[in-house]
Amino acid sequence: MRLLNKITLNLFAISLFIFLVGIVIFYYVLREQVDQNINLELKKREISINKEFDAAHSSINPTVNLNDTIIITPIQQPHRAETFSDTLLYNPETNKYAIYRQLGFVKTIHDQGYYIQIFKPLEETDRLIIRIIIMMNILVILIIITLIIANRHSSRQDWKVFYDTITKINNYDVNTHEEFLLQHSDIKEFEDLNRVLSTMTERIKSDYLNLKEYIENASHEIQTPLAIINSKMELLLQSGDMKEKQYKTVADAYEASNRLSRLNRTLILLAKIENRQFPESRPVNPAIMINHQLESLEDLIDSKKISIVRNLGDDVTVSMNPYLAEILFVNLIKNALRHNIAGGELNIGLSVKCLKIANSGPPLQVDPETLFKRFHTSSSSPESLGLGLSIVQKICTMYGFKVSYSYQDNMHVMQVVF
Amino acid sequence: MKILIVEDEKPLSDSMVEYLAEEGHLCEAVYNYLDATEKIGMYQYDIIVVDINLPDGNGLDLIRLIKKQSITLGIIIISALNSLENRIEGLEIGADHYLTKPFHLAELNAHLKSINRRISYGGSNQILFNEIKLIPDEHRAYVHDVEIILTKKEYELLLFFISNKNKVITKSGLAEYLWGDYMDLADSYDFIYTHIKNLRRKLLKKGCEDYIKTIYGLGYKFELS
Numbered sequence: 001m002r003l004l005n006k007i008t009l010n011l012f013a014i015s016l017f018i019f020l021v022g023i024v025i026f027y028y029v030l031r032e033q034v035d036q037n038i039n040l041e042l043k044k045r046e047i048s049i050n051k052e053f054d055a056a057h058s059s060i061n062p063t064v065n066l067n068d069t070i071i072i073t074p075i076q077q078p079h080r081a082e083t084f085s086d087t088l089l090y091n092p093e094t095n096k097y098a099i100y101r102q103l104g105f106v107k108t109i110h111d112q113g114y115y116i117q118i119f120k121p122l123e124e125t126d127r128l129i130i131r132i133i134i135m136m137n138i139l140v141i142l143i144i145i146t147l148i149i150a151n152r153h154s155s156r157q158d159w160k161v162f163y164d165t166i167t168k169i170n171n172y173d174v175n176t177h178e179e180f181l182l183q184h185s186d187i188k189e190f191e192d193l194n195r196v197l198s199t200m201t202e203r204i205k206s207d208y209l210n211l212k213e214y215i216e217n218a219s220h221e222i223q224t225p226l227a228i229i230n231s232k233m234e235l236l237l238q239s240g241d242m243k244e245k246q247y248k249t250v251a252d253a254y255e256a257s258n259r260l261s262r263l264n265r266t267l268i269l270l271a272k273i274e275n276r277q278f279p280e281s282r283p284v285n286p287a288i289m290i291n292h293q294l295e296s297l298e299d300l301i302d303s304k305k306i307s308i309v310r311n312l313g314d315d316v317t318v319s320m321n322p323y324l325a326e327i328l329f330v331n332l333i334k335n336a337l338r339h340n341i342a343g344g345e346l347n348i349g350l351s352v353k354c355l356k357i358a359n360s361g362p363p364l365q366v367d368p369e370t371l372f373k374r375f376h377t378s379s380s381s382p383e384s385l386g387l388g389l390s391i392v393q394k395i396c397t398m399y400g401f402k403v404s405y406s407y408q409d410n411m412h413v414m415q416v417v418f
Numbered sequence: 419m420k421i422l423i424v425e426d427e428k429p430l431s432d433s434m435v436e437y438l439a440e441e442g443h444l445c446e447a448v449y450n451y452l453d454a455t456e457k458i459g460m461y462q463y464d465i466i467v468v469d470i471n472l473p474d475g476n477g478l479d480l481i482r483l484i485k486k487q488s489i490t491l492g493i494i495i496i497s498a499l500n501s502l503e504n505r506i507e508g509l510e511i512g513a514d515h516y517l518t519k520p521f522h523l524a525e526l527n528a529h530l531k532s533i534n535r536r537i538s539y540g541g542s543n544q545i546l547f548n549e550i551k552l553i554p555d556e557h558r559a560y561v562h563d564v565e566i567i568l569t570k571k572e573y574e575l576l577l578f579f580i581s582n583k584n585k586v587i588t589k590s591g592l593a594e595y596l597w598g599d600y601m602d603l604a605d606s607y608d609f610i611y612t613h614i615k616n617l618r619r620k621l622l623k624k625g626c627e628d629y630i631k632t633i634y635g636l637g638y639k640f641e642l643s
Contacts, residue, residue, distance in 0.1 A: 223498035224427055227520035231433030234523045237586045237636065238440070251588075251636035258590040261520045296597075299569055303612040 014150045071117040161185035273394045283317040284325045305343045312350040331388045358411040368405045423447045424454040425469040437523040451475030465492035485512040492533035522591035528581040561624040572617045579640035588637040
């Protein structure tokens with residue numbers, strides 16, 4: 001159904017319903033008011049009859065009920081017309097003037113013209129009218145409020161799918177492995193929109209996956225030729241009958257191809273993390289891993305005269321792939337060592353909630369945002385691939401950890417919140 | 419040591435054969451699964467180097483076949499597929515080591531030697547190089563029969579040098595041997611420099627000859643002067 005039709009139909013259905021309900025309510029309310037009014041009249045009649053009875057048995061003049069009053073005045077000119085008019089009459093019972101409707105007409109009896117006036121009080125009917133008006137107003141207001149509420153409610157139902165779609169598109173990540181599922185709607189426009197979006201995301205995803213697969217395949221295929229190049233150059237270097245200049249040339253080429261190998265390997269690792277090819281998780285103890293890493297880097301730490309402050313929670317465990325855990329901690333520690341200064345400090349704090357690795361060093365010259373970007377390297381270490389922190393971030397993202405950088409008290413602080 | 423190399427990339431296979439032959443090993447090369455099974459059936463080898471992706475079969479199947487026949491045979495897997503499952507599966511079915519392409523020939527050689535030591539002598543042997551004596555089982559090193567205290571990395575470094583003596587050892591080869599894959603090896607060269615400086619100092623202090631030669635811009639060579 002089209003959105004416009006749907007809205008119109010909704011509004012119509014709601015209005016019809018409220019209208020029918022309204023009529024029924026209005027009928028009963030009105031009925032009640034009229035009954036009350038009639039009851040009141042009857043009550044008055046009762047009083048007046050009682051009074052008349054009382055008067056019949058005594059000498060007291062009966063009080064005149066103005067309702068029953070008929071004033072007859074003889075007149076000379078018999079051609080006065082029949083007239084309706086409002087008039088004020090004094091009611092001796094209440095000592096007040098009240099508004100009456102009067103009808104004056106002429107009656108000729110035996111050639112003598114009489115002007116006859118009869119009265120009806122307006123007070124009661126006025127009250128009825130006011131009550132009806134109030135009632136109607138209340139009803140109309142109720143109808144409007146109900147209409148608004150019902151309409152909003154039904155519209156919200158209709159638009160829910162739309163808002164759901166918006167939220168899902170907003171959160172759409174081509175990298176996630178969740179399927180992009182949109183809700184079904186009975187509104188044509190929304191259904192069209194969802195269909196177009198679904199096809200679009202599917203296409204984007206398949207393009208993306210193709211591209212990724214292509215890169216991965218390429219990376220894998222590159223490994224073998226690289227292995228051949230490297231092995232041949234290694235043999236060449238062993239041959240020993242080269243001049244120093246040739247040696248240098250081969251050495252440079254060898255270094256470059258090694259760098260390419262490492263780069264390629266790291267890119268494959270990144271792709272694997274992205275593809276979640278390290279599924280099995282088990283509780284790992286970061287303290288043990290970190291201590292082990294520090295031990296294996298001991299010589300370097302000594303040579304740089306870096307003092308280490310460890311504050312490791314021994315019984316902290318994190319559920320992750322042990323291999324990736326190792327890579328994560330190594331990269332963080334190595335990063336903290338690389339950018340440390342001679343005689344600097346390395347603080348490692350581990351708690352259930354987070355891991356904090358801080359190292360001394362001058363403030364960053366670049367935007368901290370770029371730290372986690374691929375191929376971001378500082379000028380001081382040209383051999384760096386610039387993929388270390390990128391790997392750290394990928395691993396953290398995979399496990400839903402939050403990694404952040406800050407600079408406090410001349411220390412670079414990397415924090416991983418588990 | 420008799421080695422069979424099962425690798426379908428002929429140029430790579432040739433490199434391995436050449437490097438290992440220079441070390442005095444007896445190397446044979448086959449380029450597919452079928453030839454490999456044939457060779458294994460006919461001859462006795464100490465170590466087999468297997469590529470996982472062979473044109474007519476899977477290297478892992480070959481390992482299973484070998485392990486049925488001989489438990490003591492040493493096996494090194496070389497593969498471009500560096501997937502963890504492959505690695506774990508390979509090691510589970512009895513491979514001794516897993517190398518990811520591209521690898522360094524020196525690294526392959528070092529692993530071959532270590533596996534051979536384990537198979538031939540049950541690991542309880544010693545490695546002698548002039549006045550240097552290494553006992554791999556205990557990770558101990560002696561110069562003129564006096565023990566020198568080395569850190570773990572220094573010990574590994576010395577072992578690697580002796581395994582590849584008289585060869586040019588590149589810095590990147592050393593780095594990968596010492597720290598494995600997936601390190602951003604940015605300052606590994608600094609690490610290596612530090613390690614070698616310390617190792618050399620410790621050796622010289624005990625009256626060892628200076629065998630470690632620096633080859634500028636490339637790496638090192640461990641040789642008799």
